[in-house]
Amino acid sequence: MRAPPVVLASLAVLSAATIGIAAPKQRSKHHVTAEKFPQQLDKGIAWQRDPATGELHLFTPADQATTNTTNLGNGHAALRSLTQMVPVTCIVSAADGEAVPGLGREDFRIFDDGAPQPIAYFDASMQPASVALVIDASPSVLPDSDEMKQAAGALIDSLAPLDRAAVVDFSAHTYLLAPFSDVRDVIRRAVETIDIRALFGDTGGSNIYEGVYLAAERLFPGRTGRKAIILLTDGQDSGLGLTLDPWSESVHPGQPQNRLTFDDVVRALASQDIQVFAVSTENRPHIMTSAWLAAHADTTLISPDALRLGIPAYTDYLAELVRRAGGQLYFLNESSTVAGTFRQIAEKIRAEYTLGFYTQRPGGSSAALGWHSLRVEVVDHAGVSVSNRAAYYATAPAR
Numbered sequence: 001m002r003a004p005p006v007v008l009a010s011l012a013v014l015s016a017a018t019i020g021i022a023a024p025k026q027r028s029k030h031h032v033t034a035e036k037f038p039q040q041l042d043k044g045i046a047w048q049r050d051p052a053t054g055e056l057h058l059f060t061p062a063d064q065a066t067t068n069t070t071n072l073g074n075g076h077a078a079l080r081s082l083t084q085m086v087p088v089t090c091i092v093s094a095a096d097g098e099a100v101p102g103l104g105r106e107d108f109r110i111f112d113d114g115a116p117q118p119i120a121y122f123d124a125s126m127q128p129a130s131v132a133l134v135i136d137a138s139p140s141v142l143p144d145s146d147e148m149k150q151a152a153g154a155l156i157d158s159l160a161p162l163d164r165a166a167v168v169d170f171s172a173h174t175y176l177l178a179p180f181s182d183v184r185d186v187i188r189r190a191v192e193t194i195d196i197r198a199l200f201g202d203t204g205g206s207n208i209y210e211g212v213y214l215a216a217e218r219l220f221p222g223r224t225g226r227k228a229i230i231l232l233t234d235g236q237d238s239g240l241g242l243t244l245d246p247w248s249e250s251v252h253p254g255q256p257q258n259r260l261t262f263d264d265v266v267r268a269l270a271s272q273d274i275q276v277f278a279v280s281t282e283n284r285p286h287i288m289t290s291a292w293l294a295a296h297a298d299t300t301l302i303s304p305d306a307l308r309l310g311i312p313a314y315t316d317y318l319a320e321l322v323r324r325a326g327g328q329l330y331f332l333n334e335s336s337t338v339a340g341t342f343r344q345i346a347e348k349i350r351a352e353y354t355l356g357f358y359t360q361r362p363g364g365s366s367a368a369l370g371w372h373s374l375r376v377e378v379v380d381h382a383g384v385s386v387s388n389r390a391a392y393y394a395t396a397p398a399r
Helices: 061-065 139-158 184-192 208-219 262-271 290-295 313-325 338-350
Strands: 046-049 056-059 085-093 108-112 115-117 121-123 130-136 164-170 174-181 227-233 275-280 327-331 353-358 370-378 385-387 391-394
Touching: 056 208, 085 108, 085 370, 108 353, 130 139, 130 208, 139 184, 139 227, 139 338, 164 184, 164 208, 174 184, 174 208, 208 227, 208 262, 262 313, 262 391, 275 313, 275 338, 313 327, 327 338, 370 385
Parallel strands: 130 164, 130 227, 227 275, 275 327
Antiparallel strands: 046 056, 085 353, 085 385, 108 115, 108 370, 121 353, 164 174, 370 391
16 A cells, blocks of 8 residues: 545535555555545546446446445435536635625526526525545655645634545545544544655556546535535646647547546536635746636637647646636645635635526426536626636436
8 A cells, every 4th residue: 555645525416416666565554543544545446438428437346236326425325317406606706816705696697508597596605615635645746745734734724613624645546544524633634644755656647637536426425515625736647648639638439438538527526516726836827817717717728829828738737627617726836825825715615605506498308418508697796706617517317
């Protein structure tokens, strides 16, 4: 086994939608607990893509022995049916970047594929949040490892008392260090055990997006309330073969079908309305200001033109992940204090709004299988901006 970094995870479907060092034999004694954590989340998993719908399904060893849904978060299975209530979590920010509290249902408008929808559900941050902190523990982030752990600690200190957090780390493999808990000492101890040097034997690359996918699929199903993944990484994924050609985001005829893609990761996040707060250890590209990102909120950022603009591919994909899943992108080294950055993230989570609408169309039909665009507006409040996932995915009904 190996030693891990960190992940913390957070209205689910409201009704029914190279370093050549030998791998250590076991983690240090600080990682051994009576609860049998850490758990390797990718151990024995298999992928299978439905040829009819294109949806990727994850199977674990436990799935072979039981028909119950495996869920390390709270043991509940998510419900699906043809008619879904689609939850859309929003961050409303003032011009200075501060969260805007105190808004009501009447202040919002929501659009599904451009058509206005009645808001059937509204929650102004009353339910506790489930927050997963996902920390990169690959060798490439070693120079920033201490600062990343400090950041994780600052976030834990800033969460609301009833919020629950989980901790996961990843390098080539993904490990759950602590499942969702509101006991802060448990979460802090999990963070403190992170030792990137102990993961040097975990060779095989840095599987950032697989780690995010596993956290979404194995920790969050069935959880209600606001949900967020906070991802600390340099963004340099080696698992999905991503390039600045959007073609690389998905599978195509003639390619192996039973493999994870970037589109699958976004789909997993969107289907459960999990927002992503990505914190990059790299420098912010000069052009990638908050205003520039807001101006490109409705179109993909993945383009060969990114290099001409001075945007590395790995940073471009972090920004695209946040754009499509909802959330915000931060850069660890541009804040005067690490704690300040993570207190701001915690404040944004505490001030989130969740809207819900039904997917039933006029005439009684439901939204067609696949992606549907989402837009949320705040009316009669000049100067505010809204961040939410760019689309939702209408899933196939359970069989």
